[in-house]
Amino acid sequence: MSAPSPHWKTPLLVGALARASWGDELSAEVPGVRTVLHALVALLPHTSAEGTITAAQVADAAGLSIRWARTCLRTLEALEVITYRRGWIDRGRPKPGHVRISKQRLVELLHAARGDGRAA
Numbered sequence: 424m425s426a427p428s429p430h431w432k433t434p435l436l437v438g439a440l441a442r443a444s445w446g447d448e449l450s451a452e453v454p455g456v457r458t459v460l461h462a463l464v465a466l467l468p469h470t471s472a473e474g475t476i477t478a479a480q481v482a483d484a485a486g487l488s489i490r491w492a493r494t495c496l497r498t499l500e501a502l503e504v505i506t507y508r509r510g511w512i513d514r515g516r517p518k519p520g521h522v523r524i525s526k527q528r529l530v531e532l533l534h535a536a537r538g539d540g541r542a543a
Contacts, residue, residue, distance in 0.1 A: 428530060429529075432470055437464050445536060446533075446535050447536075455492070458486070460504065472525075476520065477519045
C-alpha cells in the first residue's frame, strides 16, 4: 500500500492511526476524543471529510453526553484535527454547524505516531 496521504479516505487514515497506537497527541489522557473522532468519520463523507452536523448527532454516534462530546470537539479543534464552525439557535430551533476533518493533520499525526519508537 502507498504511503499515507491526505488523498486517503478518512476511515483508512484513522484506522492506520489506531494501528500506530494513536501517538502522543491523541493518547488516552482525554477520554472520548478518539471516540468522537471515530463518530465524525462515521457521520461525514469519507472523501471530503466535511459537512454539517450538530453536537447532538456527534454525541449520539459516540455514545457520549452532549456536554462531553462538545468538550472532545473543542479538544480536537485545539489539536487542529478538525475545523469546527459551531451551529446556532434560530427561532428556537438548532441549526447545524460545519465540521471539517483535516486529513493533512491526520497524516502528520500518523507519521509522528509511527516514528516515536514505541512498540505496538
